[in-house]
Amino acid sequence: MATTTPPLAIDARHLVKRYKSKTAVDGISLQVRVGETFGVLGRNGAGKTTTMEMVAGLRRPTKGSVRILGLDPFTDRAEVRQVLGVQLQQANLHDALTARELVNLYRSFYPDPLDTDRALAMVELQEKAKTRFGNLSGGQMQRLSIALALVGRPRVVILDELTTGLDPKARRRVWATIESLREQTVVLVSHAMDEVERLCDRVALIDAGRIIAQGTPDDLKAQARVATLEDAFFQLSGKEFHHDHEDD
Ligand SMILES: Nc1ncnc2c1ncn2[C@@H]1O[C@H](COP(=O)(O)OP(=O)(O)OP(=O)(O)O)[C@@H](O)[C@H]1O
Numbered sequence: 001m002a003t004t005t006p007p008l009a010i011d012a013r014h015l016v017k018r019y020k021s022k023t024a025v026d027g028i029s030l031q032v033r034v035g036e037t038f039g040v041l042g043r044n045g046a047g048k049t050t051t052m053e054m055v056a057g058l059r060r061p062t063k064g065s066v067r068i069l070g071l072d073p074f075t076d077r078a079e080v081r082q083v084l085g086v087q088l089q090q091a092n093l094h095d096a097l098t099a100r101e102l103v104n105l106y107r108s109f110y111p112d113p114l115d116t117d118r119a120l121a122m123v124e125l126q127e128k129a130k131t132r133f134g135n136l137s138g139g140q141m142q143r144l145s146i147a148l149a150l151v152g153r154p155r156v157v158i159l160d161e162l163t164t165g166l167d168p169k170a171r172r173r174v175w176a177t178i179e180s181l182r183e184q185t186v187v188l189v190s191h192a193m194d195e196v197e198r199l200c201d202r203v204a205l206i207d208a209g210r211i212i213a214q215g216t217p218d219d220l221k222a223q224a225r226v227a228t229l230e231d232a233f234f235q236l237s238g239k240e241f242h243h244d245h246e247d248d
Contacts, residue, residue: 008067009034009156009185010055015064017050017209024050025061026209032202034069034155037178037186039196041233042206043241048189051206052158055187056086068156081109085154087145087162095134099125099144102133103151110152119151122177124170139166146174150181157181160189175199193229193241203229207237 010032017025025047032038040048053059055066057073057080066073073080093102103120107113120126123143128136136144142165149157162178163171178186178199190196196203197217204214213220213236217229224235233241 007034007069008032009036009069010038010187011067012051012055013065015051015054015066016062017047017054017059018062023209025054027064028206028209028211029064030055030204030211032185032187034185035183036201037181037188037199039200039203040187040189040206041191041193041196041203041229043191043239046206047209048191048206049160052160052187052189056084056158058086082111082152083155085149085152085157087149087157087159093133093141093145093148096132098130098132099136100129102144103147106148106151110154113152114150116151119147122150123147124173139170142166143170143174146177150177154184156185156187158187158189162188162190163192163195171195191241193233197229205233205236207239212236 008031010030012028012030015025015028016023028051040052042048050059054061057077060074068080069083071080099120100116103116107116117126120129123146125140125143125147128140133141146159146162149159163174166174175195175198188196188199200217202214202216203220204211205220213223215223220229220232221227224232226232226235230241
Protein backbone atom coordinates (compact mmCIF):
# COMPACT_ATOMS: atom_id res chain seq x y z
CA MET A 1 0.00 0.00 0.00
CA ALA A 2 1.59 3.26 -1.13
CA THR A 3 1.45 6.27 1.11
CA THR A 4 2.64 9.71 0.13
CA THR A 5 2.18 11.62 3.37
CA PRO A 6 5.61 12.47 4.81
CA PRO A 7 5.95 11.13 8.34
CA LEU A 8 5.87 13.50 11.27
CA ALA A 9 9.20 14.43 12.80
CA ILE A 10 7.46 16.20 15.68
CA ASP A 11 3.94 15.55 16.87
CA ALA A 12 3.12 17.60 19.96
CA ARG A 13 -0.46 17.62 21.16
CA HIS A 14 -2.28 19.99 23.48
CA LEU A 15 0.78 20.98 25.47
CA VAL A 16 0.10 22.92 28.64
CA LYS A 17 2.67 24.23 31.14
CA ARG A 18 1.59 25.89 34.35
CA TYR A 19 3.89 27.45 36.87
CA LYS A 20 1.85 27.97 40.07
CA SER A 21 -0.77 30.46 38.93
CA LYS A 22 0.95 31.34 35.62
CA THR A 23 0.04 29.41 32.47
CA ALA A 24 3.10 29.74 30.22
CA VAL A 25 1.83 27.37 27.51
CA ASP A 26 -1.89 27.04 27.08
CA GLY A 27 -2.72 24.16 24.73
CA ILE A 28 -0.18 24.16 21.89
CA SER A 29 -0.18 21.46 19.21
CA LEU A 30 2.60 21.32 16.64
CA GLN A 31 3.05 18.92 13.77
CA VAL A 32 6.32 19.23 11.86
CA ARG A 33 6.97 16.97 8.88
CA VAL A 34 10.26 15.28 8.13
CA GLY A 35 12.49 17.62 6.12
CA GLU A 36 10.62 20.81 6.99
CA THR A 37 12.17 23.94 8.43
CA PHE A 38 9.55 25.17 10.86
CA GLY A 39 9.56 28.53 12.63
CA VAL A 40 8.14 29.23 16.08
CA LEU A 41 7.72 32.98 16.20
CA GLY A 42 6.49 35.15 19.03
CA ARG A 43 7.31 38.02 21.32
CA ASN A 44 9.42 37.68 24.45
CA GLY A 45 7.57 35.65 27.05
CA ALA A 46 5.07 34.17 24.57
CA GLY A 47 5.96 30.62 25.62
CA LYS A 48 8.25 29.56 22.75
CA THR A 49 11.16 28.28 24.81
CA THR A 50 8.93 26.48 27.29
CA THR A 51 7.12 24.77 24.40
CA MET A 52 10.33 23.59 22.75
CA GLU A 53 11.81 22.47 26.08
CA MET A 54 8.75 20.24 26.51
CA VAL A 55 9.13 18.97 22.93
CA ALA A 56 12.79 18.15 23.58
CA GLY A 57 12.01 16.33 26.82
CA LEU A 58 13.80 18.93 28.95
CA ARG A 59 10.69 20.12 30.76
CA ARG A 60 7.75 17.98 31.75
CA PRO A 61 4.39 19.20 30.43
CA THR A 62 1.56 19.80 32.88
CA LYS A 63 -0.60 18.21 30.17
CA GLY A 64 -0.21 16.95 26.64
CA SER A 65 2.00 14.55 24.73
CA VAL A 66 5.06 14.69 22.48
CA ARG A 67 6.46 12.28 19.91
CA ILE A 68 9.75 12.81 18.08
CA LEU A 69 9.89 10.42 15.10
CA GLY A 70 7.39 8.31 17.02
CA LEU A 71 9.47 8.29 20.22
CA ASP A 72 8.45 9.69 23.58
CA PRO A 73 11.18 12.08 24.82
CA PHE A 74 10.50 11.15 28.45
CA THR A 75 10.27 7.38 28.24
CA ASP A 76 12.55 6.79 25.21
CA ARG A 77 15.29 9.17 26.34
CA ALA A 78 18.27 7.23 24.98
CA GLU A 79 16.73 6.79 21.52
CA VAL A 80 15.60 10.41 21.37
CA ARG A 81 19.12 11.59 22.21
CA GLN A 82 20.38 9.81 19.08
CA VAL A 83 17.99 11.58 16.72
CA LEU A 84 17.62 15.03 18.30
CA GLY A 85 20.04 17.98 18.47
CA VAL A 86 19.15 20.98 20.61
CA GLN A 87 20.70 24.44 20.82
CA LEU A 88 19.58 26.03 24.02
CA GLN A 89 19.10 29.75 24.49
CA GLN A 90 21.61 30.02 27.31
CA ALA A 91 24.33 27.54 26.57
CA ASN A 92 25.38 26.12 29.89
CA LEU A 93 28.67 24.58 28.85
CA HIS A 94 31.79 23.77 30.72
CA ASP A 95 33.93 26.95 30.71
CA ALA A 96 37.22 25.08 31.08
CA LEU A 97 36.82 22.89 27.98
CA THR A 98 38.10 24.14 24.63
CA ALA A 99 35.91 24.45 21.57
CA ARG A 100 37.48 21.30 20.12
CA GLU A 101 37.00 19.33 23.35
CA LEU A 102 33.33 20.30 23.49
CA VAL A 103 32.79 19.28 19.86
CA ASN A 104 34.50 15.95 20.56
CA LEU A 105 32.37 15.42 23.66
CA TYR A 106 29.15 16.01 21.69
CA ARG A 107 30.37 13.81 18.83
CA SER A 108 30.68 10.95 21.29
CA PHE A 109 26.91 11.00 21.95
CA TYR A 110 26.01 10.12 18.34
CA PRO A 111 26.56 7.10 16.10
CA ASP A 112 27.62 8.89 12.92
CA PRO A 113 28.79 12.43 13.71
CA LEU A 114 30.45 15.04 11.52
CA ASP A 115 34.18 15.35 11.56
CA THR A 116 35.37 17.71 14.34
CA ASP A 117 37.13 20.13 11.98
CA ARG A 118 34.15 20.19 9.66
CA ALA A 119 31.83 21.07 12.57
CA LEU A 120 34.12 23.91 13.68
CA ALA A 121 34.51 25.14 10.08
CA MET A 122 30.74 25.16 9.60
CA VAL A 123 30.51 28.02 12.13
CA GLU A 124 33.95 29.44 11.29
CA LEU A 125 35.57 28.61 14.58
CA GLN A 126 38.59 26.64 13.29
CA GLU A 127 40.92 29.27 14.70
CA LYS A 128 39.27 29.05 18.11
CA ALA A 129 39.59 25.27 18.40
CA LYS A 130 42.02 25.56 21.31
CA THR A 131 40.22 28.40 23.09
CA ARG A 132 38.38 27.53 26.27
CA PHE A 133 34.61 28.06 26.12
CA GLY A 134 34.79 30.65 28.91
CA ASN A 135 37.17 32.77 26.82
CA LEU A 136 35.04 32.90 23.68
CA SER A 137 33.03 36.02 22.85
CA GLY A 138 29.24 35.87 23.13
CA GLY A 139 28.84 35.47 19.37
CA GLN A 140 31.47 32.74 19.26
CA MET A 141 29.74 30.86 22.10
CA GLN A 142 26.51 31.15 20.18
CA ARG A 143 28.09 29.77 17.01
CA LEU A 144 29.73 26.94 18.94
CA SER A 145 26.38 25.97 20.45
CA ILE A 146 24.97 25.72 16.90
CA ALA A 147 27.86 23.45 15.89
CA LEU A 148 27.19 21.28 18.96
CA ALA A 149 23.51 20.95 18.01
CA LEU A 150 24.47 19.87 14.48
CA VAL A 151 27.62 17.79 15.02
CA GLY A 152 25.72 14.53 15.55
CA ARG A 153 23.87 14.95 12.24
CA PRO A 154 20.64 14.57 14.22
CA ARG A 155 17.52 13.94 12.16
CA VAL A 156 15.66 16.63 14.10
CA VAL A 157 17.28 19.89 15.23
CA ILE A 158 15.82 22.51 17.57
CA LEU A 159 17.59 25.88 17.49
CA ASP A 160 16.49 28.55 19.97
CA GLU A 161 17.27 32.14 18.96
CA LEU A 162 19.64 31.09 16.23
CA THR A 163 21.30 34.40 15.47
CA THR A 164 20.41 36.65 18.40
CA GLY A 165 23.45 38.76 19.19
CA LEU A 166 25.36 37.93 16.00
CA ASP A 167 26.55 40.63 13.61
CA PRO A 168 24.99 40.78 10.11
CA LYS A 169 27.83 38.89 8.45
CA ALA A 170 27.78 36.09 11.01
CA ARG A 171 23.98 35.88 10.73
CA ARG A 172 24.22 35.35 6.98
CA ARG A 173 26.81 32.62 7.44
CA VAL A 174 24.67 30.82 9.99
CA TRP A 175 21.67 31.10 7.64
CA ALA A 176 23.69 29.51 4.85
CA THR A 177 24.55 26.62 7.18
CA ILE A 178 20.88 26.09 8.00
CA GLU A 179 19.93 26.29 4.32
CA SER A 180 22.40 23.52 3.60
CA LEU A 181 20.53 21.09 5.93
CA ARG A 182 18.22 19.71 3.27
CA GLU A 183 17.32 16.35 4.77
CA GLN A 184 17.11 17.29 8.40
CA THR A 185 14.03 18.61 10.14
CA VAL A 186 14.74 21.98 11.73
CA VAL A 187 12.69 23.97 14.24
CA LEU A 188 13.80 27.57 14.65
CA VAL A 189 12.57 29.45 17.68
CA SER A 190 12.88 33.11 16.91
CA HIS A 191 11.74 36.62 17.29
CA ALA A 192 13.61 37.68 14.15
CA MET A 193 11.10 38.07 11.34
CA ASP A 194 13.69 38.27 8.54
CA GLU A 195 15.26 35.02 9.65
CA VAL A 196 12.00 33.13 9.83
CA GLU A 197 10.79 34.52 6.52
CA ARG A 198 13.99 33.52 4.77
CA LEU A 199 14.51 30.06 6.25
CA CYS A 200 11.15 28.59 7.20
CA ASP A 201 8.74 26.54 5.10
CA ARG A 202 6.02 27.00 7.71
CA VAL A 203 5.64 29.19 10.77
CA ALA A 204 3.53 29.10 13.91
CA LEU A 205 2.81 32.51 15.45
CA ILE A 206 2.63 32.19 19.23
CA ASP A 207 1.11 34.71 21.59
CA ALA A 208 0.34 34.32 25.29
CA GLY A 209 0.94 30.57 25.26
CA ARG A 210 -1.22 29.80 22.22
CA ILE A 211 -0.80 29.42 18.49
CA ILE A 212 -2.68 32.32 16.90
CA ALA A 213 -1.96 31.33 13.28
CA GLN A 214 0.19 28.95 11.30
CA GLY A 215 1.10 28.38 7.68
CA THR A 216 3.73 29.35 5.15
CA PRO A 217 5.00 32.93 5.49
CA ASP A 218 3.05 33.74 2.29
CA ASP A 219 -0.15 32.16 3.70
CA LEU A 220 0.11 34.23 6.86
CA LYS A 221 0.60 37.46 4.94
CA ALA A 222 -2.29 36.61 2.60
CA GLN A 223 -4.52 35.68 5.56
CA ALA A 224 -3.84 39.05 7.17
CA ARG A 225 -3.82 40.90 3.80
CA VAL A 226 -0.51 42.56 4.55
CA ALA A 227 2.95 42.67 3.00
CA THR A 228 5.19 41.63 5.90
CA LEU A 229 5.15 38.96 8.61
CA GLU A 230 5.49 41.71 11.20
CA ASP A 231 2.26 43.32 9.95
CA ALA A 232 0.62 39.88 9.83
CA PHE A 233 1.48 39.37 13.51
CA PHE A 234 -0.02 42.75 14.35
CA GLN A 235 -3.21 42.04 12.38
CA LEU A 236 -3.66 38.59 13.86
CA SER A 237 -2.77 39.35 17.48
CA GLY A 238 -3.67 43.03 17.80
CA LYS A 239 -0.21 43.59 19.34
CA GLU A 240 2.98 45.19 18.08
CA PHE A 241 5.60 42.50 17.54
CA HIS A 242 8.46 44.66 18.74
CA HIS A 243 7.95 46.33 22.05
CA ASP A 244 10.13 47.72 24.78
CA HIS A 245 11.21 45.43 27.53
CA GLU A 246 14.31 45.01 29.56
CA ASP A 247 15.66 41.77 28.12
CA ASP A 248 15.52 42.46 24.39
N1 LIG B 1 10.51 28.33 35.67
C1 LIG B 1 9.56 29.24 35.50
N2 LIG B 1 8.78 29.62 36.54
C2 LIG B 1 7.80 30.54 36.38
N3 LIG B 1 7.51 31.15 35.21
C3 LIG B 1 8.25 30.81 34.13
C4 LIG B 1 9.31 29.84 34.22
N4 LIG B 1 9.85 29.71 32.99
C5 LIG B 1 9.18 30.56 32.18
N5 LIG B 1 8.22 31.21 32.86
C6 LIG B 1 7.27 32.20 32.32
O1 LIG B 1 6.56 31.59 31.26
C7 LIG B 1 6.33 32.50 30.20
C8 LIG B 1 6.88 31.95 28.90
O2 LIG B 1 8.29 31.95 28.92
P1 LIG B 1 9.19 31.44 27.70
O3 LIG B 1 10.61 31.56 28.12
O4 LIG B 1 8.70 30.11 27.26
O5 LIG B 1 8.85 32.50 26.59
P2 LIG B 1 9.59 32.79 25.23
O6 LIG B 1 8.51 33.00 24.25
O7 LIG B 1 10.58 31.74 24.95
O8 LIG B 1 10.28 34.16 25.54
P3 LIG B 1 11.76 34.67 25.18
O9 LIG B 1 11.72 35.01 23.74
O10 LIG B 1 11.89 35.86 26.07
O11 LIG B 1 12.67 33.56 25.55
C9 LIG B 1 6.98 33.82 30.63
O12 LIG B 1 5.99 34.65 31.17
C10 LIG B 1 7.97 33.38 31.68
O13 LIG B 1 8.18 34.41 32.60
